[in-house]
Amino acid sequence: MKLVITYIQPHRLEAVKAALLEAEVHKMSVTNSLGCGEQMGYQESYRGIKFEVNLLKKVRLEIAVNENFLEKTVEAIIKGARTGKIGDGKIFILDLAECVRIRTGERGRDAIG
Amino acid sequence: MEIPHRHRARTAAFLGATSILAFSGTAAAQDLSAAMEEMRVGLDTFWVLLGAFLVFFMQAGFGMVEAGFIRAKNTCNILTKNFLDFCMASLGFFICGYALMFGSGNGLLGFKGWFLIGAESAADVPLFAFWLFQATFCGAAATIVAGGMAERMKFVAYLIYSFVISAIIYPIVGHWIWGGGWLSNLNFADFAGSTVVHTVGGTAALIGTFILGPRCGKYAPDGKPRVIPAHSIPLASLGVFILWFGWFGFNTCSTLSVGDGSLIGRIAINTNLAAAMGGVVAMLTVWKRFGKPDLSMAMNGALAGLVAITAPCAFVDPWAAIVIGSVAGYIVVRGVELLDKLHIDDPVGAVPVHGICGIWGTLAVGIFGKESLALARNGLIYGGNPTQLGIQILGVLSVAAFVVVSMGIVFKLIDVTIGLRASSEEELRGLDIGEHGMEAYGGFQIFSTT
Numbered sequence: 001m002k003l004v005i006t007y008i009q010p011h012r013l014e015a016v017k018a019a020l021l022e023a024e025v026h027k028m029s030v031t032n033s034l035g036c037g038e039q040m041g042y043q044e045s046y047r048g049i050k051f052e053v054n055l056l057k058k059v060r061l062e063i064a065v066n067e068n069f070l071e072k073t074v075e076a077i078i079k080g081a082r083t084g085k086i087g088d089g090k091i092f093i094l095d096l097a098e099c100v101r102i103r104t105g106e107r108g109r110d111a112i113g
Numbered sequence: 114m115e116i117p118h119r120h121r122a123r124t125a126a127f128l129g130a131t132s133i134l135a136f137s138g139t140a141a142a143q144d145l146s147a148a149m150e151e152m153r154v155g156l157d158t159f160w161v162l163l164g165a166f167l168v169f170f171m172q173a174g175f176g177m178v179e180a181g182f183i184r185a186k187n188t189c190n191i192l193t194k195n196f197l198d199f200c201m202a203s204l205g206f207f208i209c210g211y212a213l214m215f216g217s218g219n220g221l222l223g224f225k226g227w228f229l230i231g232a233e234s235a236a237d238v239p240l241f242a243f244w245l246f247q248a249t250f251c252g253a254a255a256t257i258v259a260g261g262m263a264e265r266m267k268f269v270a271y272l273i274y275s276f277v278i279s280a281i282i283y284p285i286v287g288h289w290i291w292g293g294g295w296l297s298n299l300n301f302a303d304f305a306g307s308t309v310v311h312t313v314g315g316t317a318a319l320i321g322t323f324i325l326g327p328r329c330g331k332y333a334p335d336g337k338p339r340v341i342p343a344h345s346i347p348l349a350s351l352g353v354f355i356l357w358f359g360w361f362g363f364n365t366c367s368t369l370s371v372g373d374g375s376l377i378g379r380i381a382i383n384t385n386l387a388a389a390m391g392g393v394v395a396m397l398t399v400w401k402r403f404g405k406p407d408l409s410m411a412m413n414g415a416l417a418g419l420v421a422i423t424a425p426c427a428f429v430d431p432w433a434a435i436v437i438g439s440v441a442g443y444i445v446v447r448g449v450e451l452l453d454k455l456h457i458d459d460p461v462g463a464v465p466v467h468g469i470c471g472i473w474g475t476l477a478v479g480i481f482g483k484e485s486l487a488l489a490r491n492g493l494i495y496g497g498n499p500t501q502l503g504i505q506i507l508g509v510l511s512v513a514a515f516v517v518v519s520m521g522i523v524f525k526l527i528d529v530t531i532g533l534r535a536s537s538e539e540e541l542r543g544l545d546i547g548e549h550g551m552e553a554y555g556g557f558q559i560f561s562t563t
Contacts, residue, residue, distance in 0.1 A: 032560070044340075045404060046343075047340075047410055048402070048446070048450045048453065049338050049453065050404075
């Protein structure tokens with residue numbers, strides 16, 4: 001079992017969800033976040049003070065998958081999120097030690113579904 | 114009964130007309146004139162009460178502007194302060210404020226009318242209506258300081274301050290200028306309150322903010338100012354429009370009489386033009402200086418124009434209102450920059466808008482005012498006589514000095530007794546939780562890194 005954590009551009013969320021749906025990945029968790037990598041910030045000014053904004057708005061998805069779904073998930077995310085510009089985001093793949101479905105108490109592969 | 118001198122011309126005209134009718138000799142004519150007089154007083158009372166209701170609504174405007182410009186974690190606190198200071202002003206102005214301001218006395222203070230017992234209306238409308246109108250002005254002055262001292266002032270300290278300013282300091286200044294005191298005897302002119310309300314509020318905010326110190330993290334160790342962004346520009350812009358709307362009552366209803374409509378029409382157009390030009394010029398200034406049209410500054414500009422036209426609104430022509438508003442729009446932007454240079458942290462711009470532009474508006478009377486519009490003597494540009502301007506300067510400087518000293522003492526006293534500033538833990542967590550045990554945005558996830 002793996003946990004896929006990916007940071008994408010907020011405006012690519014709909015495209016990523018659509019691609020994941022095509023790959024039959026329906027379950028995910030989405031949160032707002034701030035972040036940056038190679039992307040440079042931009043300047044804002046507020047009441048006469050200029051300041052650098054280095055943390056840009058991002059969207060974070062977390063998806064728990066069984067081994068056989070891993071590559072499909074990663075390809076779907078890339079398909080939806082890639083624009084070719086700096087700032088497209090990153091995917092992190094972690095080993096998932098255990099997964100439990102709260103409603104039934106199932107564990108492991110069956111819990112991920 | 115003190116009749117403000119702007120009112121004397123109208124009263125004289127009406128009394129003249131009534132006496133002519135009386136001389137016609139018939140009982141019917143006297144009945145008619147008595148009935149007309151009653152209707153006139155009724156109409157004027159309606160006008161004054163309308164003004165009271167409009168200026169009261171400005172409290173909502175102040176509340177939204179202040180809430181919008183600060184962080185979400187302190188919003189409940191600022192709104193509670195805004196809410197309570199009107200309650201405190203209502204109380205304080207009833208107990209002793211009106212007596213100090215309009216009671217008969219000497220050139221410095223009034224002494225008659227505590228709890229409104231034995232008090233008299235200073236206008237040709239009933240006492241209670243006049244009192245309410247004046248009380249809303251008192252509330253406006255008191256609430257200006259909440260913005261300047263926002264996000265780190267103890268709530269109890271604020272309650273004490275708001276009672277003192279509405280019961281004592283504001284009425285004393287009001288007595289000097291509107292209650293028959295020494296400045297009015299010099300023909301110092303402040304039609305609707307650039308000095309009485311805005312300079313008083315802005316100067317109190319300045320000395321209070323200075324004693325309080327800046328917010329944690331506002332100025333970096335190397336002295337550069339850091340941005341603490343507004344949490345709700347929509348709220349702030351709603352507030353600005355509410356203030357602009359209420360200001361039509363603030364300025365026009367200060368005639369205390371409908372008259373034949375020409376004066377109130379003039380005041381209304383001047384008010385609007387000054388606000389509009391203040392907004393445009395502030396926006397252009399900030400656009401040129403910092404690259405983008407900052408809405409928060411543009412709105413401060415409109416408010417600055419309104420503050421600046423408040424004193425001269427009855428005494429100037431519309432073209433002068435345009436100039437006055439434009440200058441205010443420019444100086445408010447520069448004022449915000451200046452305060453940051455001096456490390457005086459004013460989260461909403463209360464000092465540049467109300468203090469600096471209040472002074473400008475007072476001086477503008479002496480520059481653009483016209484004798485033909487019931488000012489004592491022409492302003493500087495009509496004939497070159499600087500006397501009126503000199504009187505305006507004297508008046509506004511004495512008021513500013515009085516407020517700085519008296520409010521400085523008040524704030525310092527509060528500071529050494531119960532403390533003026535909230536603790537730094539409270540400030541970081543947000544005053545809403547520390548002072549009120551509640552959150553303004555319960556249930557929202559507020560992502561704030563300042």
